[in-house]
Amino acid sequence: MEPRTDGPDQESATDQTFDVIVIGAGAVGENAAGRAAQGGLSVAIVEAELVGGECSYWACMPSKALLRSSQALRAARGVAGAAGAVTGDLDVAAVLNRRDSFTSGWKDKGQVDWLEGAGIQLVRGQGRLTGPKQVSVTAADGSATTITARHAVTLATGSAAAIPEVPGLHESHPWTSREGTSAQSVPKSLAIIGGGVVAAELATAYAGLGSRVTVLARSGLLRGMEPFAGELVGEALESQGVELRLHTAPERVTRAGEEVRLETSDGETLVVQEVLVATGRTPRTGDLGLETVGLEPGSWIETDDTMQVPGFDWLYAVGDVTHRALLTHQGKYQARAAGDVIVARARGARVDDAPWGAHVATADQRAVPQVTFTDPEVASVGLTAAAAREAGYEIRVVDYELGNVAGAALHADGYAGKARMVVDEQREVILGVTFVGPDVSELLHAATIAVTAEVPLDRLWHAVPAYPTISEIWLRLLESYGRPGS
Ligand SMILES: Cc1cc2nc3c(=O)[nH]c(=O)nc-3n(C[C@H](O)[C@H](O)[C@H](O)COP(=O)(O)OP(=O)(O)OC[C@H]3O[C@@H](n4cnc5c(N)ncnc54)[C@H](O)[C@@H]3O)c2cc1C
């Protein structure tokens, strides 16, 4: 069937039909809508809060803005000649102002303008499926609209902070990443529950802003990454004044006035001004009408690699809500695949769903890049050594101290860091790379290309890193591995 290109059908004042309906206008939903609109389909996007979603207002952007100024200050203090020129302390008010500018003061006009420019119809309100291809939207004033999709409904409703069942925690009104990224003042003391990426980044941010931070992590830091990542970040956090209580969990939490008391599993009591929960995410599917199409409310949405929900020819899901990789860039990558495949299927065109095809998100399984913006940063892509072994690969692990690279030594006095390359011994290609060190984030894309393209190691020897850059780590890793065929 040819897709409609002439906009929505006006069936009544409120009820309209579109080729595609996207529920959730976070970064991922916007991309899914954008690709479908570029393909000539009429598209409506439903948003209950701010167009731009978590990443723009309460996650990636504000957290990175809170981190950047103290990172720049530490960097200047780490180079003789520059260090002496740093005579003052961090200007906390200016940091918070700069953060506010990155969230546009929590106003979404810029993103709404983008939707308009892209020809996408915004429908504000809570979207709920009411049956196949049908979505009811309840606006803030309680009025309801029903919209219908000709071809596809794409769920892009994201995730919210999960609050663990600790006695008294809920009643103590803990901060989540939302308050942690949007606070207008810095608490004197902050306890962070969790040892993952949010905990590590926000501990770095608030320690930099002058808060006395304690991290309570029931296991080590940054589990799931190469073990040295958590170790190096943990050492750095301690040197930045953070108290780390690993293998410790809160057992009871009480708020009394300006104080929060946490009784912990090691028998201690911690008293702080605020407590922040960073214990993972829960899908925003509890109030999405999933039961009307036979799916379980409150569950993550499973998809195939074209982002289609198994058993449905019209239902897709992208981004955090799929639990494939809870990262903005990876969700947007899924959205490009989903938007394009919806257009292809609507046109009856060929669907390219073989691994690494145009209409699949193959990299979700093989090459997910992630940067943890602690100081030092952790930049990783692909499999860790443990994950590669578990997947049955015969591997060789090559480690190298980043501080021994000339470019790194020039970059900061006493530069310390580590790199690891995980090689598939049978094919002599790289399965995974991890860098931990100051400013390693910009090294990551080269690794992502090497892993995604499965560049043979003997060809990588011809990719010569410029001297003296930190990228010479690539040459050192290859030399440590040995030249294939020589
Ligand atoms: C503190 C923090 C820092 C992070 N930093 C990074 C980072 O640096 N880099 C990175 O890649 N990732 C980062 N992430 C992860 C990133 O924020 C998410 O992966 C990303 O926001 C997911 O995008 P999404 O569009 O799938 O969901 P969301 O951004 O959550 O958007 C979903 C949208 O759907 C709307 N919605 C939900 N239900 C409905 C409904 N029923 N009807 C209508 N609208 C609805 C919501 O209001 C929201 O706007 C961070 C996360 C956190 C918590």
Ligand SMILES: NC(=O)c1ccc[n+]([C@@H]2O[C@H](COP(=O)([O-])OP(=O)(O)OC[C@H]3O[C@@H](n4cnc5c(N)ncnc54)[C@H](O)[C@@H]3O)[C@@H](O)[C@H]2O)c1
């Ligand atoms: N820079 C980035 O790319 C970035 C930054 C922040 C968040 N994110 C994404 O957001 C997602 C969520 O981050 P997160 O740190 O909240 O989750 P996470 O899954 O990374 O870490 C959760 C932590 O909470 C702990 N935990 C879980 N349940 C607990 C409980 N009941 N009691 C005590 N501890 C408990 C876990 O042991 C773990 O240490 C991540 O998957 C990440 O991909 C990315």
